[in-house]
Amino acid sequence: MHELAVCRSLLAEVAGLAGRNGADAVISITVGIGPLSGVEPGLLRRAFSLVRCGTIAQGAALRFETPPIRVRCRTCAGVSTAAANRLLCAHCGDWRTELISGDELILMSVELECGTDGRNGEGAGAGARAPGAAAEA
Amino acid sequence: MCQSCGCASASVSAPPHPATADGAAAGGPTRTIDVRQAILADNDRIAAHNRAHFDAAEVLVVNLMSSPGAGKTALLEATVGALAQRPGGGPRLAVIEGDLETDNDARRIRARGVPAVQITTGGACHLDATMIHDALDDLDLAALDLLFIENVGNLVCPAGFDLGHHHAVALLATTEGDDKPAKYPVLFRTVDLVLISKADLLPYLDDFSTQRAEAAVRALANEAPVFPTSARDGTGLQGWIDWLVARVAQNREALASRPVDAAAHGHVHGGREGLGHAHRPAARHAGADRP
Numbered sequence: 001m002h003e004l005a006v007c008r009s010l011l012a013e014v015a016g017l018a019g020r021n022g023a024d025a026v027i028s029i030t031v032g033i034g035p036l037s038g039v040e041p042g043l044l045r046r047a048f049s050l051v052r053c054g055t056i057a058q059g060a061a062l063r064f065e066t067p068p069i070r071v072r073c074r075t076c077a078g079v080s081t082a083a084a085n086r087l088l089c090a091h092c093g094d095w096r097t098e099l100i101s102g103d104e105l106i107l108m109s110v111e112l113e114c115g116t117d118g119r120n121g122e123g124a125g126a127g128a129r130a131p132g133a134a135a136e137a
Numbered sequence: 138m139c140q141s142c143g144c145a146s147a148s149v150s151a152p153p154h155p156a157t158a159d160g161a162a163a164g165g166p167t168r169t170i171d172v173r174q175a176i177l178a179d180n181d182r183i184a185a186h187n188r189a190h191f192d193a194a195e196v197l198v199v200n201l202m203s204s205p206g207a208g209k210t211a212l213l214e215a216t217v218g219a220l221a222q223r224p225g226g227g228p229r230l231a232v233i234e235g236d237l238e239t240d241n242d243a244r245r246i247r248a249r250g251v252p253a254v255q256i257t258t259g260g261a262c263h264l265d266a267t268m269i270h271d272a273l274d275d276l277d278l279a280a281l282d283l284l285f286i287e288n289v290g291n292l293v294c295p296a297g298f299d300l301g302h303h304h305a306v307a308l309l310a311t312t313e314g315d316d317k318p319a320k321y322p323v324l325f326r327t328v329d330l331v332l333i334s335k336a337d338l339l340p341y342l343d344d345f346s347t348q349r350a351e352a353a354v355r356a357l358a359n360e361a362p363v364f365p366t367s368a369r370d371g372t373g374l375q376g377w378i379d380w381l382v383a384r385v386a387q388n389r390e391a392l393a394s395r396p397v398d399a400a401a402h403g404h405v406h407g408g409r410e411g412l413g414h415a416h417r418p419a420a421r422h423a424g425a426d427r428p
Contacts, residue, residue, distance in 0.1 A: 002262055002263055002298070013178070038293065039297065099326075107173070107175075
C-alpha cells in the first residue's frame with residue numbers, strides 16, 4: 001500500500017526538521033489526515049512502526065488529527081459537512097460544491113527533545129503511542 | 138487551496154488549524170515545531186519539476202488511471218490509430234507505461250509505431266514523480282505533443298501522487314459496476330474526465346447504467362465529462378479524441394501567454410538542446426535531487 005511511501009516521506013521530513021533544530025530525539029509527530037486524503041490512518045500507523053526503526057524518530061509517538069469533510073455550495077454558498085462519497089450541499093441538495101476540508105495530508109507539528117539528557121522521550125505528553133514500539137531495536 | 142499547508146481550505150475564513158502553537162511544550166527540554174506542510178511535498182516538488190519539463194517542451198501530459206484490466210492499453214492502441222487519421226497526422230505521441238512486472242504493454246504500444254517507456258515498479262502500487270522523471274531519460278520531449286502516462290492498474294494508490302501531468306483521466310469498465318465512483322471517491326473526485334470503457338458490452342450488462350455511473354461522479358462534486366467508449370467497436374472514440382485535441386490546443390495557448398515556470402525547475406532548459414537534454418545520469422540535476 002502507498003502508506004509506506006507516505007510514511008517514508010513523512011519521516012524524511014521529520015528527520016530533516018530534527019537535524020536542522022539540533023534535536024536529540026523526536027517525541028511526537030502530529031499529522032492531519034482527512035478522510036478524502038486517500039491515506040488510511042491505521043495503515044500509516046503500521047507503516048510508521050516499521051519505518052521509524054533506527055531513525056531519530058524511533059521512540060516517537062504518532063498522533064492523528066482528522067479534519068471533517070466540509071463543503072461549500074457554489075449555488076447557495078451554504079457550508080455543510082458531508083460523507084466521502086456524497087459531497088452534496090446539505091442546505092439545497094446541489095452537487096456543485098467545493099471541498100473546504102477533508103482531503104488534508106499534512107505534517108502538522110513535531111515535538112522535539114533538544115536537551116542533552118535522556119534520548120528517548122517516548123510517551124512524554126503522547127496520547128497515542130504507535131503499536132509494536134518495543135518489537136524492534 | 139490553503140497556501141500555507143496545501144490543505145483544501147479555500148479561503149481565509151476557513152477555521153484555524155488545531156495545531157499546537159510553536160513552543161507550547163515549553164517547560165522541558167522539548168520544542169514543538171509548527172510545520173503544516175504537505176507530507177508528500179517532496180513528491181509534489183518533483184512533480185512540479187516534471188511539469189516544467191513538459192511545459193518547456195509544450196507537451197501535454199495525461200495520467201490514465203483505472204482498475205487492472207479496464208482497458209487502458211486497448212484505449213491507447215485505439216487512440217494511436219484514431220489520432221494518426223487526423224489532418225496532418227495528429228499530435229506526436231509517446232506513452233509511459235507503469236506495471237508491476239513485464240513490458241507487455243509497452244511492446245503493444247511500440248507495435249503501433251509509438252515510442253513507449255516501460256516502468257516496472259516491482260511491486261509498488263503506484264507511479265510517483267521520481268519514476269516519471271527517471272523515465273524522461275528515455276524520451277525526446279522535443280519530438281512530442283502529447284504524452285500518456287498509463288498508471289499502475291489500481292483505483293486507490295495512484296490517486297495520491299502528482300506526477301506532473303496536466304490532466305487525470307479515469308477509465309471505468311462496464312464490467313466493473315456503475316458504483317465504482319462511490320467506492321473510490323478519492324480518485325474519481327479529482328479526475329478531469331471519466332471514460333466508461335468496454336461500452337460495446339453494455340447490451341449484455343443489464344445491471345450497468347451509464348446514468349448511475351455519471352450520478353455517482355456528480356455526487357463527488359465532480360463536473361468532469363462522463364461518456365461511454367469502446368476501443369473494440371469505436372463507440373465514443375471521437376469524443377475522446379476531440380477532448381484530447383482540444384486540451385493540447387488549450388495547453389499551447391495557456392503556455393504561450395505565460396512564462397515557463399523556471400523556478401520550479403531550478404534551471405531553464407533553453408532551446409532544442411535543452412529540451413532533448415540527455416536526462417542521463419547527469420539528469421539527476423539540481424531541481425529533482427532528493428534531499
